[in-house]
Amino acid sequence: MNTSIDYLGTKFPNPLVLCSGYLGVTASTWDNLARKGAGGITTKSIWLNEHQGHSNPVILANEDFIINAVGVPDAGIKKAVEEFEEYLKRKNGVPLIVNIIGGKMDDFVAIAEQVDKLKPQLIEVNMSCPNVEAEHGKPFATDCPGAAELTRRLKKVTKIPLIIKLSPNVEDIKAIAKAVVDAGADGICAINTYGPGMVIDIDSAQPILANKFGGVSGPGIKPLAVKAVYDIASVTDTPIIGMGGIKTGRDAIEMMMAGATLVGIGSALYYRGEDAFKIILDEMVEWCEKNKVKSFKEIIGKTHKVLKMEKL
Amino acid sequence: MDIPKMHRIKKIIVENPTVKTFVFDCDFQVSPGQFVNLWIPRMDEKPMSVAFADGKELHLTIANVGPFSNALHDMKVGEQLGLRGPYGIGFTWKKKQKIAMVGGGFGSAPLSFTAKKAIKDGCTIDFIIGARRKDLLIYTKVIKKLKNTTLHIATDDGTVGHKGYNVEVLEQLLKKKKFDVIMTCGPEVMMAAVARLADKYKTEAQISLERYMKCGFGLCGNCVVDPTGDTTCTKGPVVSLSYVKKVKEFGKYHRDAIGKKHNF
Numbered sequence: 001m002n003t004s005i006d007y008l009g010t011k012f013p014n015p016l017v018l019c020s021g022y023l024g025v026t027a028s029t030w031d032n033l034a035r036k037g038a039g040g041i042t043t044k045s046i047w048l049n050e051h052q053g054h055s056n057p058v059i060l061a062n063e064d065f066i067i068n069a070v071g072v073p074d075a076g077i078k079k080a081v082e083e084f085e086e087y088l089k090r091k092n093g094v095p096l097i098v099n100i101i102g103g104k105m106d107d108f109v110a111i112a113e114q115v116d117k118l119k120p121q122l123i124e125v126n127m128s129c130p131n132v133e134a135e136h137g138k139p140f141a142t143d144c145p146g147a148a149e150l151t152r153r154l155k156k157v158t159k160i161p162l163i164i165k166l167s168p169n170v171e172d173i174k175a176i177a178k179a180v181v182d183a184g185a186d187g188i189c190a191i192n193t194y195g196p197g198m199v200i201d202i203d204s205a206q207p208i209l210a211n212k213f214g215g216v217s218g219p220g221i222k223p224l225a226v227k228a229v230y231d232i233a234s235v236t237d238t239p240i241i242g243m244g245g246i247k248t249g250r251d252a253i254e255m256m257m258a259g260a261t262l263v264g265i266g267s268a269l270y271y272r273g274e275d276a277f278k279i280i281l282d283e284m285v286e287w288c289e290k291n292k293v294k295s296f297k298e299i300i301g302k303t304h305k306v307l308k309m310e311k312l
Numbered sequence: 313m314d315i316p317k318m319h320r321i322k323k324i325i326v327e328n329p330t331v332k333t334f335v336f337d338c339d340f341q342v343s344p345g346q347f348v349n350l351w352i353p354r355m356d357e358k359p360m361s362v363a364f365a366d367g368k369e370l371h372l373t374i375a376n377v378g379p380f381s382n383a384l385h386d387m388k389v390g391e392q393l394g395l396r397g398p399y400g401i402g403f404t405w406k407k408k409q410k411i412a413m414v415g416g417g418f419g420s421a422p423l424s425f426t427a428k429k430a431i432k433d434g435c436t437i438d439f440i441i442g443a444r445r446k447d448l449l450i451y452t453k454v455i456k457k458l459k460n461t462t463l464h465i466a467t468d469d470g471t472v473g474h475k476g477y478n479v480e481v482l483e484q485l486l487k488k489k490k491f492d493v494i495m496t497c498g499p500e501v502m503m504a505a506v507a508r509l510a511d512k513y514k515t516e517a518q519i520s521l522e523r524y525m526k527c528g529f530g531l532c533g534n535c536v537v538d539p540t541g542d543t544t545c546t547k548g549p550v551v552s553l554s555y556v557k558k559v560k561e562f563g564k565y566h567r568d569a570i571g572k573k574h575n576f
Contacts, residue, residue, distance in 0.1 A: 022531055022533065023530075023531065023532075023533030023536070023543070024533055025533040025534060025536060025567070025571040026533075026536050026538065026541065026567075026571065027541075028536060028537070028538045028539045028540060028541030029533055029536045029541035030541070031539075031541055032536075032540060032541030032542065033541070044533070044571075050570055050572070051570065052569070052570060053569065053570065055355070055356045055357075056349075056351075056356050056357035056358065056526055057316065057349070057351060057357045057526075058526050058527065058532065059314075059526065059527040059531055059532055060314060060315045061313075061314040061315070061527075061529065061531070062313040062314065062315060063313070066531075070526070070532060073534075073569055073570040073571065074570055074571065075570045075571050075572040079571065079572060079573075199315065201316065201317075201318060201353065201394065203317070203318035203392060204318055204353045204392065204394075206353035206354055207354075208315065208316060208351070208353075208394070210354070210355075210356065210357075269530070269531060270529065270530075270531055274530065274546075
C-alpha cells in the first residue's frame with residue numbers, strides 16, 4: 001500500500017506526524033524520528049527570543065494520562081535557523097512543520113516573519129498553549145475575534161501555508177474553527193492539551209508540577225479529540241491534523257474517519273516507545289489491506305459520509 | 313508510574329564539609345549507574361545518580377552547590393522527599409572481569425555502588441579517584457575496604473596520592489596491565505580523556521553521560537545529543553565507547569534548559 005498523503009501541497013510519506021512539544025528540540029531529534037518512521041515532524045514551539053520554561057517537574061505520566069507544564073522553553077530564532085539548516089542537510093524526505101509561538105500578537109507576527117525567510121513547507125501556529133497563561137493570559141485560540149485577528153495578521157506576512165492549532169478548552173470549537181478559516185487559515189491542527197489539570201501529592205498535600213497546573217493528554221482524551229476533529233470537519237473542508245491520545249493504528253484510522261488528513265503522534269511515544277510511528281503505521285496498513293482500502297484518502301472523513309447517507 | 317512519591321529520609325551521612333549522603337527508605341530496584349529524580353515540592357526536581365540501593369534503602373550522595381542542594385542539605389532525618397525512577401541504563405560487567413574505574417569528583421559515588429556489586433561477581437577493580445584537593449575526596453574509606461579492589465588517588469595539588477590527574481594514573485595502569493573494561497563517571501572533559509585512552513589502549517569503556525534532563529523518560533527531548541538525536545535519559549546515561557564516538561558533541565558541548573549549546 002502506498003502510504004503517502006498530500007497535505008496543503010506537501011507530500012508526506014505517511015500520515016503520522018510528530019506533535020509539537022514532544023521531543024523535537026534539535027534537528028538531530030527531528031531526523032532521528034523521521035528515520036524511525038515519522039511521516040512528518042512538527043518542531044517544538046519557536047519563540048522570537050529566548051524563553052525559559054517552568055521548573056521541574058514538567059511532565060508526569062502514568063498508564064492513564066500525561067500531564068505537562070514544560071512552559072515552552074526555547075532558545076529563539078537564532079538557534080531555530082541553525083537547526084533548520086542542519087535538518088535540510090539530513091535529506092530524509094520527511095517534511096518539517098515549523099511551530100511558532102508568541103506572547104502578544106506582535107510577537108507572533110515577528111516570529112512568523114523570521115520563519116517565513118526559512119521557507120519551511122508549513123507553519124503551525126501555537127495560539128492554544130495552556131501552560132503560559134500566567135505569563136501571557138488566555139490563549140488567542142480561546143475566543144473567535146482574537147483567533148481570527150491573529151490569523152489575518154499572520155497571513156499578511158507569509159505565503160507559506162498556515163496551520164492554526166486549536167484549543168479544546170472552549171465552548172464551541174466549531175465557531176473558532178470557522179473564524180480562523182474565514183480569516184485565511186490554510187489548515188487546522190486539533191487539539192492542544194486539555195485543562196489545565198492538576199496532580200496533588202497526598203503525602204505532602206502539594207501540587208507536583210512546578211507550575212501547579214498543566215495540559216492533559218494521553219489515551220483518555222482520545223474520544224474528546226475525535227469529537228473535536230469531527231466537529232471541525234463538519235463545518236469546514238480545511239484539512240486537519242488530528243491529535244489527542246492516538247496510540248494504535250485503529251486510533252489513527254478513527255481520527256482520519258472523524259476528518260483528519262494527518263494524525264499527530266505524541267503520547268504514543270510514551271506508551272509504545274520510540275518505534276511508535278512504525279508500529280502504528282504497520283497496524284494502519286494491516287487494517288487497510290484487510291478491509292480493501294487502497295489509499296488513506298478513502299477513509300478521511302468517512303464517518304461524515306456514512307452519517308449523511310443515513311439521513312438520505 | 314512516572315510521578316514522584318514521597319520517601320522518608322532515614323539517615324544522613326556527612327561525607328565531607330560540602331557533601332552529604334541521604335539514605336531513604338525506598339524499595340526501588342536499581343542497577344548501578346541508573347538515576348532517580350529527586351523532588352523538593354514547590355522548588356525543583358533533579359536527576360541524581362544512585363550511590364547505593366539494595367531494595368530497602370536508597371542512597372544519594374549530593375554536594376552542596378546551588379539553591380536545590382542548599383535546601384536539601386538543610387533537611388533532617390524523618391523529612392520526606394519525592395522520588396521517581398529508576399531511569400536509564402547503568403554499568404554492565406561480566407563475571408571475573410578486570411575493571412578500571414575512573415571517578416572524577418562526585419562520580420566516585422555511583423562507581424563505588426558499581427564496584428560493590430561487581431566484586432560479588434568475582435571482578436577485580438582498580439579504582440582511581442580524582443579530586444582537586446584532599447578534602448574533596450569522597451568514598452575513599454568505603455572503597456579501601458572493598459575486597460579485590462585497589463584504590464588509587466590523584467589530587468590536583470598533590471595533598472594526597474598522585475599529584476595531577478586521575479587519567480594520568482589510568483594511563484600508567486594501562487601501560488602495565490590489560491583491563492576488560494574501563495568505567496568512568498565525572499566531568500565530561502575528564503571522561504573524554506578516559507575515552508581517548510581507552511581507544512589508544514584498545515580497551516572497552518563505559519561512560520556515564522550527563523545532559524540536562526527534565527522528564528527522565530524520553531519525552532521532553534531536552535537531553536538529546538548530536539548527531540544521533542537520542543535522549544540520554546533512555547539511551548544512557550551509561551553508554552559504550554563505540555557509541556560515544558558517534559556522539560560528536562561528546563567532550564565539546566552540551567545544551568541547557570532551553571536547548572542552547574554551551575561549550576565545555
